[in-house]
Amino acid sequence: MKTTKTIFQDGNHKWVAIVRDPQKPNFLIDTNEYLVTHGGQGLLLDPGGAEIFPAVFSALSSEFDPSALAGVFASHQDPDICSSLALWLEFNPQMRCYVSWLWGSFIPHFGGTAETFVTIPDEGADISLDGLILRAVPAHYLHSSGNFNLYDKIAKVLFSGDVGAALLPPGEDGLFVENFDAHIRHAEGFHKRWMGSNEAKRRWCERVAQMDVDMLCPQHGAIYQGADVQRFINWFDELQVGIVAA
Amino acid sequence: MTTALTSTSATGSKAGVDLLRIVRINEEIKSVVGVAFKINIMALNAIFLAKRAGTAARGFGVLSNELRVFSQDLRDCMASLTGLIHGCVNEVSLVLQDIRHTRLLREAVELAPTPQISRVLAAREIENDRHSARLASLRKQLKRALEDAFQMVELGGVLAKSAKIEAAYGQSFAIPLAQVSGEFDGVVEEIRSSLESLRRSAFFVGN
Numbered sequence: 006m007k008t009t010k011t012i013f014q015d016g017n018h019k020w021v022a023i024v025r026d027p028q029k030p031n032f033l034i035d036t037n038e039y040l041v042t043h044g045g046q047g048l049l050l051d052p053g054g055a056e057i058f059p060a061v062f063s064a065l066s067s068e069f070d071p072s073a074l075a076g077v078f079a080s081h082q083d084p085d086i087c088s089s090l091a092l093w094l095e096f097n098p099q100m101r102c103y104v105s106w107l108w109g110s111f112i113p114h115f116g117g118t119a120e121t122f123v124t125i126p127d128e129g130a131d132i133s134l135d136g137l138i139l140r141a142v143p144a145h146y147l148h149s150s151g152n153f154n155l156y157d158k159i160a161k162v163l164f165s166g167d168v169g170a171a172l173l174p175p176g177e178d179g180l181f182v183e184n185f186d187a188h189i190r191h192a193e194g195f196h197k198r199w200m201g202s203n204e205a206k207r208r209w210c211e212r213v214a215q216m217d218v219d220m221l222c223p224q225h226g227a228i229y230q231g232a233d234v235q236r237f238i239n240w241f242d243e244l245q246v247g248i249v250a251a
Numbered sequence: 252m253t254t255a256l257t258s259t260s261a262t263g264s265k266a267g268v269d270l271l272r273i274v275r276i277n278e279e280i281k282s283v284v285g286v287a288f289k290i291n292i293m294a295l296n297a298i299f300l301a302k303r304a305g306t307a308a309r310g311f312g313v314l315s316n317e318l319r320v321f322s323q324d325l326r327d328c329m330a331s332l333t334g335l336i337h338g339c340v341n342e343v344s345l346v347l348q349d350i351r352h353t354r355l356l357r358e359a360v361e362l363a364p365t366p367q368i369s370r371v372l373a374a375r376e377i378e379n380d381r382h383s384a385r386l387a388s389l390r391k392q393l394k395r396a397l398e399d400a401f402q403m404v405e406l407g408g409v410l411a412k413s414a415k416i417e418a419a420y421g422q423s424f425a426i427p428l429a430q431v432s433g434e435f436d437g438v439v440e441e442i443r444s445s446l447e448s449l450r451r452s453a454f455f456v457g458n
Contacts, residue, residue: 092352095375
């Protein structure tokens with residue numbers, strides 16, 4: 006079973022990271038799911054693949070009433086992002102799935118009806134969660150061509166999807182980045198290969214540098230907090246991406 | 252409530268095997284449809300031959316007409332079998348999907364035994380039962396349709412054998428008529444053998 010860790014709380018406004026399942030088979034990439042709650046509602050960010058649904062569901066249930074989930078936010082279309090969608094919808098068919106317009110007719114292959122999907126235009130959109138406004142921030146081509154991060158300006162948390170992701174070796178799976186220089190080695194190969202556009206990367210860095218971010222929360226690996234957020238932006242800005250030797 | 256599906260891998264593999272069996276049945280039916288079309292052409296040629304042979308081949312002409320009707324009936328029958336097969340493929344595919352969802356929901360119930368997720372699992376199991384019942388019904392219909400097809404082919408066999416006898420009365424046309432009726436008989440035997448193997452398919456006998 007995955008564990009939950011509250012990374013931000015102000016009354017009933019919470020960010021909960023759902024992470025690290027010791028029982029997960031190694032052939033499945035490890036993923037972080039995040040639950041944002043506000044008032045009586047919850048939004049699950051990148052709910053994960055079908056195979057890890059039991060672990061995510063049970064961890065989430067320990068923290069929050071899953072029937073109060075208003076929806077899921079899918080940063081992009083990959084199977085590790087939202088192939089569990091059909092199972093979440095089986096639990097609550099009223100749930101909405103927020104996703105880039107680009108994938109609005111692709112993700113329904115995982116499940117859902119025409120009413121399930123709320124598509125986000127390229128420039129982004131606000132998503133209201135019981136009065137809390139969350140901003141879908143464009144991160145196109147990083148890595149998916151229709152890709153969004155989710156920013157909570159009250160909590161100063163940016164869910165960054167695959168940006169900032171790291172493939173951590175066994176034994177180095179802390180929730181927060183503790184030694185940036187050591188950690189970033191595990192992120193470098195991932196970013197060089199998965200991120201396809203230097204121009205898109207530059208735009209993202211410029212955009213995020215202007216935002217007030219205390220925590221940058223990727224879908225794989227560890228969370229950057231405090232000064233490590235700016236360190237990451239600087240590092241990413243310098244990195245040449247979209248390069249394959251072959 | 253009886254649960255038709257369990258989360259065991261054995262159930263999943265049985266559904267997978269069922270799907271493979273249905274695909275094979277479908278391939279066999281496709282080959283029978285091809286052969287049935289061949290009979291239609293053969294019957295048409297036989298009718299022309301009987302016309303040329305005149306009164307000596309009147310009986311043969313009547314049988315050729317019957318064989319042509321038989322070919323059309325057989326194709327209709329195969330079309331209905333194909334429809335049933337597609338229904339079975341669809342249901343077995345749903346059962347395969349059900350098995351995966353049920354397994355994952357059961358794991359979720361074990362890890363977080365809340366009333367809500369237990370209700371979702373119960374609803375899933377009712378849906379599983381419905382798919383399994385529908386598959387069982389389609390399987391029965393398919394078996395019945397196959398039996399009907401087999402009876403029809405028995406009649407086709409009788410027609411082909413009668414045509415062989417009639418060919419002997421064809422006087423100067425006896426040899427070409429015998430050749431045509433022999434081909435009829437061969438083709439009908441080919442269909443009979445295909446249907447025999449379909450009747451023995453483990454999909455119907457439940458092995």
